[in-house]
Amino acid sequence: xxxxxxxxxxxxxxxxxxxxxxxxxxxxxxxxxxxxxxxxxxxxxxxxxxxxxxxxxxxxxxxxxxxxxxxxxxxxxxxxxxxxxxxxxxxxxxxxxxxxxxxxxxxxxxxxxxxxxxxxxx
Numbered sequence: 001x002x003x004x005x006x007x008x009x010x011x012x013x014x015x016x017x018x019x020x021x022x023x024x025x026x027x028x029x030x031x032x033x034x035x036x037x038x039x040x041x042x043x044x045x046x047x048x049x050x051x052x053x054x055x056x057x058x059x060x061x062x063x064x065x066x067x068x069x070x071x072x073x074x075x076x077x078x079x080x081x082x083x084x085x086x087x088x089x090x091x092x093x094x095x096x097x098x099x100x101x102x103x104x105x106x107x108x109x110x111x112x113x114x115x116x117x118x119x120x121x122x
Contacts, residue, residue, distance in 0.1 A: 002026040002111045004096050009116030012086055016120070020081040022096030022113055029077040033102035035109060036070060036081050038092035038118075045095070050102035051079060058102050063089070086120045093117050 005098050008020040017121045022034065035050040049070045057070055070080040078095060097109035 002098070004098060004111055004113035005093060006096055006113045006116040007119045009094060011121065012121045014085050014087055014120055017082070017084045018086065018118060020094055020096075020116060020118075022079045022081075023102050024027060024077045024079075027098060027111070030074040032098040032100060034070075034072060034079040035097045035099070035103060035106075037095045037097060037106055038080075038090075039095070039115075040092040043092075045106050046092075047104045047106070048081070049092075050104060052102045053100075056102075058104055083118070086118075088120045088122045091118060091120050103105065 003025045005023045008018055012018055030053055033050055033052045036048040037045050038048055039045040047061055048064055049060045051070045051072050067085045072079040096113045098111040099109045
């Protein structure tokens with residue numbers, strides 16, 4: 001049974017940092033690309049970035065470019081999202097997803113985590 005478990009969310013002031021983690025189990029992690037998405041209340045799920053099996057990344061969403069960094073540790077079956085210079089508009093539930101390919105849209109992803117809330121106060 002595949003499980004993706006996000007952690008690291010919370011409440012932070014604008015300008016602060018958080019590091020999200022997504023721990024995977026039940027799949028051969030090194031065979032999967034991992035995507036990060038976010039969804040704010042009343043909005044559609046938004047692509048943030050994806051990382052392929054060997055650590056190459058897609059372009060970041062323009063809204064997070066230069067502030068967020070994705071990485072993965074295949075030995076730990078974990079993908080990370082380092083978020084710096086956070087803004088109130090980054091407030092959302094953040095999800096990780098797994099698929100053999102690093103899609104930039106949500107629908108093709110096979111597996112999803114339950115999400116972790118990130119709230120940035122002004």
